[in-house]
Amino acid sequence: MPELPEVETVRQGLASWVEGRRIESFALKRADLRRLIPADLPGKAKGKTILKTERHGKTMVWRLEGGHDIAWHLGMSGSFRANAGKAPLGKHDHVEIILMDGTQIVFNDPRRFGNLTYAPKDWQGVDPLTQGFTAEALAAMTAGRKAPVKALLLDQRLIAGIGNIYASEACFLAKLRPETPSGAVKPATIKKLHAAIQKVLKDAIQSGGSSLRNHMTVDGDTGKFQHRFNVYGRTGQPCRVCKTPILKIVQAGRSTFFCPVCQAF
DNA sequence: CGGCGGTCCTGTCAGC
DNA sequence: TGCTGACAGGACCGCC
Numbered sequence: 001m002p003e004l005p006e007v008e009t010v011r012q013g014l015a016s017w018v019e020g021r022r023i024e025s026f027a028l029k030r031a032d033l034r035r036l037i038p039a040d041l042p043g044k045a046k047g048k049t050i051l052k053t054e055r056h057g058k059t060m061v062w063r064l065e066g067g068h069d070i071a072w073h074l075g076m077s078g079s080f081r082a083n084a085g086k087a088p089l090g091k092h093d094h095v096e097i098i099l100m101d102g103t104q105i106v107f108n109d110p111r112r113f114g115n116l117t118y119a120p121k122d123w124q125g126v127d128p129l130t131q132g133f134t135a136e137a138l139a140a141m142t143a144g145r146k147a148p149v150k151a152l153l154l155d156q157r158l159i160a161g162i163g164n165i166y167a168s169e170a171c172f173l174a175k176l177r178p179e180t181p182s183g184a185v186k187p188a189t190i191k192k193l194h195a196a197i198q199k200v201l202k203d204a205i206q207s208g209g210s211s212l213r214n215h216m217t218v219d220g221d222t223g224k225f226q227h228r229f230n231v232y233g234r235t236g237q238p239c240r241v242c243k244t245p246i247l248k249i250v251q252a253g254r255s256t257f258f259c260p261v262c263q264a265f
Numbered sequence: 266c267g268g269c270g271g272t273c274c275t276g277t278c279a280g281c
Numbered sequence: 282t283g284c285t286g287a288c289a290g291g292a293c294c295g296c297c
Contacts, residue, residue, distance in 0.1 A: 034291085077275075111291095113275095147267075166290095212289080
């Protein structure tokens with residue numbers, strides 16, 4: 001589910017519930033997510049104040065008083081909800097946190113592709129909404145690469161935060177064919193792609209993210225950006241610019257959507 | 266080294 | 282209505 005904009009939306013929603021609050025209890029209902037949650041993590045978190053929430057790419061971080069910061073990855077189907085008081089748990093509720101003021105925070109993840117670990121000291125991949133992500137940096141990543149540019153955008157070791165939706169959407173905004181070998185993208189197009197990535201991510205955050213199946217903000221609202229997709233999931237529907245039907249192809253096992261006319265090679 | 270396919274899970278939806 | 286198979290926003294691992 002969640003790419004950078006959705007994780008940022010969740011983080012913003014959680015911030016006012018958790019920042020500055022102390023953890024009274026931290027309970028794992030099941031620890032066997034995609035990666036096993038460290039057995040000692042609940043004990044380390046208990047009693048600590050959550051100083052600050054941060055985000056790097058698709059990962060949300062809680063800075064805890066005294067260290068042992070924790071990192072949440074929502075995988076494909078992870079979500080949070082917050083309640084002013086303790087509400088009953090349901091299916092796929094894997095982590096329940098109670099704060100000193102009685103607030104209940106629940107992490108739910110049906111597919112269990114998400115995970116919860118200690119935050120790393122160093123991050124792989126530049127977050128595209130930080131200063132480190134420049135057109136020059138993007139040019140350096142693509143130089144000499146044969147991989148299709150859309151596949152390269154999904155490589156979290158290079159850029160952290162772009163997923164399958166926004167990779168297709170960014171290529172559309174840059175008028176770039178997704179199959180183009182990364183190293184063959186012209187410098188002028190690299191600049192357009194750089195700007196397109198930042199624009200689509202920022203616009204999506206402003207719209208509260210994209211809700212396809214079940215992404216919601218902490219308060220249960222759905223995002224609105226899915227109504228503004230230019231290509232994602234719009235196979236056969238007319239391009240919003242030129243009316244040509246949108247095409248779908250599969251690259252490295254993932255669906256890619258594009259306009260064959262607007263996105264020339 | 267780099268890219269691709271398979272795999273981990275559950276839920277949903279289209280098609281028969 | 283009920284079943285079956287395809288597919289889903291992610292990412293690791295092994296193979297070529």
